[in-house]
Amino acid sequence: MSARKLSRRAFLKTAGLALGASALACGGLGIAASRRPEIDFIQSTYGKENPVGNHVLITYATKAGSTAEVADVIGQTLAARGFQVDVRPVRDNPSLDGYQAVIVGSPIRMGNWLDEAVEFVRANQARMSGMPAALFTVHLENLANDENSRAARQAYTAPLRELLPGASEAFFAGNMDPAKLPLIERLLVRAMASQTGLPVGDQRDWEQIRAWANEVFA
Numbered sequence: 001m002s003a004r005k006l007s008r009r010a011f012l013k014t015a016g017l018a019l020g021a022s023a024l025a026c027g028g029l030g031i032a033a034s035r036r037p038e039i040d041f042i043q044s045t046y047g048k049e050n051p052v053g054n055h056v057l058i059t060y061a062t063k064a065g066s067t068a069e070v071a072d073v074i075g076q077t078l079a080a081r082g083f084q085v086d087v088r089p090v091r092d093n094p095s096l097d098g099y100q101a102v103i104v105g106s107p108i109r110m111g112n113w114l115d116e117a118v119e120f121v122r123a124n125q126a127r128m129s130g131m132p133a134a135l136f137t138v139h140l141e142n143l144a145n146d147e148n149s150r151a152a153r154q155a156y157t158a159p160l161r162e163l164l165p166g167a168s169e170a171f172f173a174g175n176m177d178p179a180k181l182p183l184i185e186r187l188l189v190r191a192m193a194s195q196t197g198l199p200v201g202d203q204r205d206w207e208q209i210r211a212w213a214n215e216v217f218a
């Protein structure tokens with residue numbers, strides 16, 4: 001998960017908290033502990049209908065909403081470049097019909113893209129391979145620019161690269177807002193924050209996100 005190694009004591013503490021959280025989930029408090037605060041699954045459309053046919057689908061997975069906001073800003077930036085853009089949650093399984101390019105985004109949870117986003121790429125692999133496609137990942141560990149951090153974040157999307165070797169890729173720092181997490185995840189995150197240095201708070205760099213959206217599909 002992290003490029004940083006956990007000490008044995010730290011590992012046991014994190015594992016203990018994770019186990020405690022699971023026990024809570026399985027016990028009587030489970031429903032309350034895993035209740036997710038309401039999240040805005042943004043659906044937006046930007047840009048004018050365009051006869052040249054530069055219609056882009058941006059579809060994203062999210063648990064706490066920050067990836068949806070990143071997808072939305074990418075959409076606004078592409079529209080300013082003249083693209084017509086639809087931003088849609090991947091859980092709605094949007095069709096690729098009528099689009100000339102597609103961007104898929106997901107946050108990282110416990111070292112992986114969310115399943116629904118991976119599933120979308122898998123299900124649409126054949127069509128996505130024949131069109132301009134890009135992937136973006138939102139995460140909070142392995143953000144630095146040293147070799148280890150780069151390798152660790154590349155590992156997050158290795159299964160996706162196998163499916164879409166030609167896709168452009170971007171990695172963006174995310175947001176950890178405990179208020180947007182169910183109790184059970186707040187406990188887990190507290191353990192991860194103290195043991196692996198997972199940062200809490202909004203680390204998103206909107207300049208970097210807009211810069212990428214200004215050059216993707218150039």
Ligand SMILES: Cc1cc2nc3c(=O)[nH]c(=O)nc-3n(C[C@H](O)[C@H](O)[C@H](O)COP(=O)(O)O)c2cc1C
Pocket residue numbers: 001061062063064065066067068107108109110111112138139140141142173174175176177181185188189
């Ligand atoms: C339970 C949990 C596990 C996480 N695991 C990782 C991880 O393994 N690696 C990482 O870089 N970030 C991890 N993160 C940070 C998220 O990727 C980051 O908060 C992201 O912005 C969340 O996106 P969302 O708001 O769209 O769900 C984790 C966050 C949570 C709440």
